[in-house]
Amino acid sequence: MRPLVVTLKGLAMRYFVxxxxxxxxxxxxxxxxxxxxxxxxxxxxxLTALKRLDSRLEIGATYATYSTEVENFYIDMKMFVxxxxxxxxxxxxxxxRNCADCYVLxxxxxxxxxxxxxxxxxxxxxxxxxxxxPVLWQIARTNIAxxxxxxxxxxxxxxxxxxxxxxxxxxxxxxxxxxIVVRDARTHKVNLVEKYFQVVAKQNGSVSKNRAKVMLDx
Numbered sequence: 254m255r256p257l258v259v260t261l262k263g264l265a266m267r268y269f270v271x272x273x274x275x276x277x278x279x280x281x282x283x284x285x286x287x288x289x290x291x292x293x294x295x296x297x298x299x300l301t302a303l304k305r306l307d308s309r310l311e312i313g314a315t316y317a318t319y320s321t322e323v324e325n326f327y328i329d330m331k332m333f334v335x336x337x338x339x340x341x342x343x344x345x346x347x348x349x350r351n352c353a354d355c356y357v358l359x360x361x362x363x364x365x366x367x368x369x370x371x372x373x374x375x376x377x378x379x380x381x382x383x384x385x386x387p388v389l390w391q392i393a394r395t396n397i398a399x400x401x402x403x404x405x406x407x408x409x410x411x412x413x414x415x416x417x418x419x420x421x422x423x424x425x426x427x428x429x430x431x432x433i434v435v436r437d438a439r440t441h442k443v444n445l446v447e448k449y450f451q452v453v454a455k456q457n458g459s460v461s462k463n464r465a466k467v468m469l470d471x
Contacts, residue, residue: 287408288341288342289342289345289403289404289411290408292342292345292403292404293333293338295329295332295333295336295338296333296338296339296342296345296404297404298329299326299329299330299333299349299400300397300400300401300404300405302322302325302326302329303326303352303393303397303400304397304401305322306319306322306323306326306356307390307393307394307397309322310390316360316363316364316367319360319363320360320363320364323353323356323357323360324360326352326353326356327353327356327357330349330350330352330353333346333349334346334349334350342403344399344403344415344418345400345403345404347422347425348396348397348399348400348425349396349400351392351393351396351425351426352393352396352397352400354426355389355390355392355393355396356389356390356393358385358389359382359385359386359389359390362378362381362382362385362386363378363382363386364378365377365378366378366379366382392424392425392426395424395425396425399414399421399425402414
């Protein structure tokens with residue numbers, strides 16, 4: 254199981270660095286008018302891949318199919334973001350990374366729920382997925398919608414989006430979603446333990462306090 258606290262710290266650091274970079278870009282001359290009018294084909298291909306993956310999720314996907322598509326997207330995304338072309342489009346790269354973060358984290362926990370080294374690890378991953386998967390996939394969809402505006406909408410719509418972008422950045426990140434996941438997972442865990450108490454109480458008339466503490470610590 255990957256430590257979620259470390260994941261959150263890393264996401265927070267990258268988010269604040271990205272905010273700083275965008276502020277510097279704006280201070281040095283602002284957005285170049287119409288700069289999204291001629292984005293490279295590689296960027297459009299990434300959007301197509303995201304839409305295809307999101308459509309697959311709507312009808313259901315196996316872990317194997319999901320993992321393969323996420324890995325393919327991640328490789329292409331990294332190549333674009335690290336290229337000179339990609340560096341000309343910081344907002345686009347920000348949202349592409351957000352999509353990758355969401356999809357990869359779900360893939361990792363999905364893998365743990367199947368291949369975890371112990372029943373406890375598999376239980377933890379299953380618990381996380383119940384709350385985490387729908388939240389993070391929805392955040393990815395929000396980013397996909399933003400990317401679609403930049404690449405396919407009217408110049409006026411793109412301009413409005415870019416003006417609003419600094420205020421919208423927090424809700425586009427995995428970080429905000431991960432915090433929701435932690436809260437919801439904890440709530441779900443407590444509910445599971447309470448149901449366990451009810452079942453055991455009917456059978457034995459009592460519940461071990463040590464057993465309750467172990468379950469809540471899982």
